[in-house]
Amino acid sequence: MARRRRRGRAITGWIVLDKPVGMTSAEGVAAVKKLLDAQKAGHAGTLDPLADGILPIGLGRATKLMPWLVSASKEYVFTMIWGAETTTDDCEGEVLETSDHIPAEEELRAVLPRFVGRILQRPPRFSAVKIDGERAYERARAGEDIDARLTPREVEIHSLELIAHEPAERISRLKMVCGKGTYVRALVRDLARALQSRGHLGYLRRTRVGPFSEEEAVTLDRLREADPAERDSFVLPMTTALADIPALAVTDDEARRLLTGQTIRLPTETEGTMLLRNLARAPVALVEVHGGQARLVKNLATPMSRR
Structure with a gap:
């Protein structure tokens, strides 16, 4: 057919x-x-x-x-609104708890390092994580209390910076660089709680992806x-998209052997993921390199560059 x-x-x-x-x-x-x-x-x-x-x-x-x-890694700038925690951890949800306490700037700066590095984070109730095969937000919308079933997961936050703190307006502005699976809404919720207050996410902008x-x-x-x-x-x-990955040129014969499933030897001491290009600089493949031996991970060649 x-x-x-x-x-x-x-x-x-x-x-x-x-x-x-x-x-x-x-x-x-x-x-x-x-x-x-x-x-x-x-x-x-x-x-x-x-x-x-x-x-x-x-x-x-x-x-x-x-x-x-x-x-x-991804970079975000966001606004934290003090005084209320919501069902969705953002401004669309219903208010669950309130607090009149708004921490001083020094208090907020002092707690930020606790949220940098590998930390455990409980996903928001309204998130796409699955509970027994069903999305958490589907169960939350149905009125189910799922807090106890949302297992904290390890995420990585590379940096967390306070841009501005405006207690009179009940807002703080922050910038974060984080790894895969990090919820900004959950971070805001946990930051507020760590300071004996309550809060939720206001404005969110993603400023970088890789x-x-x-x-x-x-x-x-x-x-x-x-x-x-x-x-x-x-x-x-x-x-x-692979700008941060080391690259190396290979001959047409090396490319052919690699793309037909053979392991090839490369003149490099680099370990891990590498991008291979042909002599015309067209992408050939992503490979994993260990001890100079390259194993195919993803074929990136066009039909023309495979010849």
Whole structure:
């Protein structure tokens, strides 16, 4: 049976979308896919509808790199609202508990180091984590008390910085760099509790995902205004997502042997993940290197570069 041809263009690369508040990540992907007439598109890490900021969207073969980008570090700036904890840990939920205590700036700065490094974090009630195969938010919406069943998970926060503290306005502004699976809403809840207060998340913006930052970002309005040729100029190369991974060139013969399942030896002392390119600098594969031996992890070659 003949394979059905995909509609659209076989375009490969990344659009770094500056997603607006109110839009889901899936809606952002659909809009970009339509505007660029792309055959295939997907996002590298969900960004809540209530948040705005960086949403990397992979096109074509770039979607093969989603696992690496999803696991990359992320940077957020956010507003913490003091005085009330809510069912959703953000401004959309119902108030559960209140507190009149707003800590002094010195108190807040003093507690921040406790939340840096590998910490245990209980996910929010309204989150996508699963409890017996069902999403936590589905059980929470049904009125089930699930707090005791939300098991704390280890997450990593690389840095946490206070930008501004405004007690009169009952808000604080912070910046955080964190690893995969960290909930900003849960961090805000736990920060407030650590200071014998209550709080919830207000504004949230994601400012970086791995190597992608606001400098490369483009809004949907800007994409809509551009003509088709200009839209393509916003597409970044597929390997931009691997900017932090060491790269090495291989010959066509080495590439062929690797892509047919053989282990090859590389002239490097580097250990771990590496990007291999052919002599024309086209991406060939991601490999794991140990003791100079390279094992294929992900084939990135186009049919042309496999020859």
